[in-house]
Amino acid sequence: MLRAFGATALVAGAASLAACATTSPQRPWSPRTPLRIPELIDASAGPIRLEAAPGRTELRPGTTTETWGVNGAFLGPTLRLRTGDPVELEVRNALPETTTMHWHGMHVPAEFDGGPHQPIAPGETWRPSWTVRNRAATLWYHPHTHGSTAMHVFHGVAGMIIVDDADADSRGLPAEYGVDDLPCILIDRTIGDDGSMPFDTEPNFGQMGDEVLVNGTLGAYADLARTRVRLRLLNASNARRYLLELEDGREMDLIAADEGLLAAPQRLRRVALGPAERAEVVIEGAPGERLRLVSRAGVERIDGDELAILELRIRPDAAPAPAPMPTQLGGPPPLAPAPGATARSFRLQGHDSINDAVMDLARIDEVIPAGALEIWTIENTVYAHNFHIHGCEFTILDRDGAPPEPWEGGRKDTVHLPERSRVRLAVQFGDDVDPRHPFMYHCHILRHEDAGMMGQFVVVEPGTEAATPRTLAEAGHHG
Ligand code: C2O
Ligand code: CU
Ligand code: CU
Numbered sequence: 001m002l003r004a005f006g007a008t009a010l011v012a013g014a015a016s017l018a019a020c021a022t023t024s025p026q027r028p029w030s031p032r033t034p035l036r037i038p039e040l041i042d043a044s045a046g047p048i049r050l051e052a053a054p055g056r057t058e059l060r061p062g063t064t065t066e067t068w069g070v071n072g073a074f075l076g077p078t079l080r081l082r083t084g085d086p087v088e089l090e091v092r093n094a095l096p097e098t099t100t101m102h103w104h105g106m107h108v109p110a111e112f113d114g115g116p117h118q119p120i121a122p123g124e125t126w127r128p129s130w131t132v133r134n135r136a137a138t139l140w141y142h143p144h145t146h147g148s149t150a151m152h153v154f155h156g157v158a159g160m161i162i163v164d165d166a167d168a169d170s171r172g173l174p175a176e177y178g179v180d181d182l183p184c185i186l187i188d189r190t191i192g193d194d195g196s197m198p199f200d201t202e203p204n205f206g207q208m209g210d211e212v213l214v215n216g217t218l219g220a221y222a223d224l225a226r227t228r229v230r231l232r233l234l235n236a237s238n239a240r241r242y243l244l245e246l247e248d249g250r251e252m253d254l255i256a257a258d259e260g261l262l263a264a265p266q267r268l269r270r271v272a273l274g275p276a277e278r279a280e281v282v283i284e285g286a287p288g289e290r291l292r293l294v295s296r297a298g299v300e301r302i303d304g305d306e307l308a309i310l311e312l313r314i315r316p317d318a319a320p321a322p323a324p325m326p327t328q329l330g331g332p333p334p335l336a337p338a339p340g341a342t343a344r345s346f347r348l349q350g351h352d353s354i355n356d357a358v359m360d361l362a363r364i365d366e367v368i369p370a371g372a373l374e375i376w377t378i379e380n381t382v383y384a385h386n387f388h389i390h391g392c393e394f395t396i397l398d399r400d401g402a403p404p405e406p407w408e409g410g411r412k413d414t415v416h417l418p419e420r421s422r423v424r425l426a427v428q429f430g431d432d433v434d435p436r437h438p439f440m441y442h443c444h445i446l447r448h449e450d451a452g453m454m455g456q457f458v459v460v461e462p463g464t465e466a467a468t469p470r471t472l473a474e475a476g477h478h479g
Contacts, residue, residue: 029308031221037178039077043087053094063195068155076159083165088129093120105139110437116146136168137260138232138278150446174230188240206447207238221311228321238446241274241303247292256280257410259393261331266407274416276444288316300384334395335426343375358452365455369462376425380417388414390439397424
């Protein structure tokens with residue numbers, strides 16, 4: 001039986017002291033509930049209607065928890081989009097307070113990004129639309145209301161987005177939703193025996209639950225009719241990072257990172273997944289086998305616990321995979337900025353600032369020429385953080401001067417920063433110009449984001465950077 005050794009895994013170094021807190025004792029884990037599979041909504045069927053509303057959910061069997069959800073009481077449907085297709089959405093806010101809906105990892109015009117500048121008041125409906133430009137990928141949606149993102153996501157407003165394209169379709173990967181292509185939205189929560197779910201259980205990082213739910217299922221198992229299964233892993237946790245392994249140590253094929261398929265599968269035993277990151281893996285078992293997905297304890301406060309997550313039960317009569325795993329996946333090579341590419345630096349400080357500044361909704365921190373390929377250096381001066389950039393995709397150039405591991409070579413939009421570390425990113429920005437609607441960059445540990453560890457940039461016509469207003473009020477005048 002897998003148990004928690006969380007507290008003993010904490011590093012005693014001085015830098016960890018600020019982050020130190022007691023870990024709640026964990027419960028024995030037994031997989032007793034079939035994995036919930038979120039409803040699938042296909043964008044080709046017309047406008048997608050989403051409604052965020054409060055509800056009640058049976059998270060711990062036999063109890064009820066007050067939750068929020070999208071088109072349901074907890075979490076939301078999976079949206080299926082296709083590269084090149086138009087998508088129209090109607091997002092209605094039936095919550096008791098203002099929220100927003102952000103399409104994490106989607107390349108959308110800034111005015112439809114769903115960040116803090118696109119609030120949806122209670123009772124209102126917001127109608128964003130765009131043409132899908134992402135390659136095949138696993139993305140997600142969640143609120144981004146400045147100061148209350150952590151609370152809205154914590155209550156359950158989040159869902160997965162799957163983008164398909166013709167090239168990915170041709171690769172022969174498991175692709176039948178809910179059958180051999182499983183959405184796995186990982187969140188950690190502490191849920192009392194009475195169903196209560198306390199918010200912000202850790203003084204620095206915020207929500208750090210003592211159990212993991214997959215698609216809202218506690219103690220989840222999946223019954224599988226095929227021996228080869230693809231897991232779309234999405235870390236929708238407020239703060240926790242997972243070090244995912246199969247309990248028996250068998251290897252998996254990593255096939256996709258945040259922004260889509262890799263060039264080729266990477267065989268590995270462990271997938272590290274910080275808040276907001278995604279990874280797709282393919283797992284191969286034998287008929288009748290039971291495999292357990294677990295998270296191993298790391299050395300940081302946000303990954304210091306050992307947790308069981310999901311049991312994969314392969315039916316005795318499961319169908320074997322029709323063909324060997326593809327050796328090529330068609331993903332793009334790492335980004336390679338030209339010599340002399342624009343370089344910018346960001347220092348993460350404490351729990352609430354970047355480059356000595358706390359987030360200010362009226363301040364434009366950076367102005368980026370459309371289509372730029374830049375080098376961004378992120379330096380973490382304290383305990384664990386991460387860094388997410390809207391409206392772009394990036395690859396990792398190096399970590400503390402060393403090239404990234406092969407499994408970190410895919411296209412990403414969110415990167416983990418261990419305490420006191422530095423990462424250099426090659427960042428590819430999009431072509432849409434809009435000097436009046438900013439994109440965000442921030443730590444995706446939601447409490448830090450809410451506290452102000454966030455900045456804003458606009459993407460403008462190349463050559464107009466110097467003339468671009470640095471405050472939004474000013475931008476309004478000129479517009
Ligand atoms: Cu997942 Cu700025 O967000
Ligand atoms: Cu985002
Ligand atoms: Cu942080």
